[in-house]
Amino acid sequence: SPQLSPAGSPQPHPCHCQGLEKGNFTYCPTAGLAVGNEHSEFAGWAFPFPGVFVREEFVSQAEESEIVQLMDQDDWKLSQSGRRKQDYGPKVNFKKKKLKAGGFIGLPSFSQEIVRRMKAHSVLEDFFPVEQCNLDYLPERGSAIDPHFDDWWLWGERLVSLNLLSKTVLSMSCDSEDSLQLFATLSQGICENSDRHNIDYSFPPRLVPYKDITVAIHLPRRSLVALYGDARYKWKHAIYRKHIEHRRICVTFRELSAEFTLGGKQEELGKALLEIALTFQGKPV
Structure with a gap:
């Protein structure tokens, strides 16, 4: 495997806060x-x-190449809005609020080092992902995702994504x-x-x-972003077609909500699913 730079080492970078977006x-x-x-x-x-939380150069070029190569060895399934996906996680019926392991046998092996490295940052030191979704965006397919909130019943506060192969913009909006x-x-x-x-x-x-405000969060290639607090629960997030210039892969990790963690009504189920996830022996379900 490619050698990783020391976790948590500072990475100097320019601030992408002006002149890039006409919003x-x-x-x-x-x-x-x-x-x-x-x-x-x-x-x-x-x-x-x-x-x-945005961290640039979270993985190296060599690591990025290896991760994408490993993903492409598995099948990609067609998803909504011109995207393709690979899911590693429990079987969920959000309408009925039903959850079971199904064919879930863990997150993929290549994610073990990514998750370990996240924990070097205080905002993610107690982040335990139970689900991973790889999303493949291509401009030729018109890949995008409309403004939305991720589910609150099952998924916890922090949404963490690794942005691979090309830069993009996470567009934030609020209907209040x-x-x-x-x-x-x-x-x-x-x-x-x-x-x-x-x-x-x-x-x-x-x-x-x-509702008159939009906020663009610029995501450089190989950067990691985490949304939590108001950015998770008050502001919707989207990826627009105009911000997909080349192939882009988004690796999103989600943690369990309070209902499935310590003291929650479904704590035992949550514990069992987390144990499966962290074996890091999974294939897409």
Whole structure:
């Protein structure tokens, strides 16, 4: 297997927070802010956007190549919206809220190191995935996914995805009729560190409806993203066709909800499924 760089070692990178997207706001990972795009009516404005963790170069080029090669040895099934998929997880009927192991025998072996490496980051140190879904996007198929929330009954707070083969944009939107408070920023332009996007609290804030705001989270090739908190439960996420320029594979990991963990009504079932998942001996179901 390719050698991995030390887990948790800092990776310097430019901040992808300006000039890349013609929407309203772009997420700046170094500042934790959604920053108004310079050609929009919100230039010079920003607001805190919690619940997003982005880690660039989470895997190396050699690892990426090996992972995709291993995936392509198994069959891909046609999925919705021009995508193909491979599922590793329990058999679920979301309408009836029924769950059983079915043919699930674990997550794939190549994910063991990915999961281990996640735990080097505080936001994921107690993340135990019970399901993995590989999604294959191609521009020729019009691959995309509309704004949505992932299920809340079965899946827990953190959604974790590894973005392979090409960059893309995760588009965040909120249907709420409530108002969002925007703050003036002390600086604009491309930033190299969080100091470049400090909020100017001396300037009166501006109120706008949530539904008028979109936030672009730029996902470089080989980056890892985790959504939790408001980014998971308040904001819908989508991938639009215009942001699929080349083949892209998304590896999404999900954890169990409170109902299936310690003290939950279905704790024993959850424990059994997690034990299966973490054998890392699985094939797509």
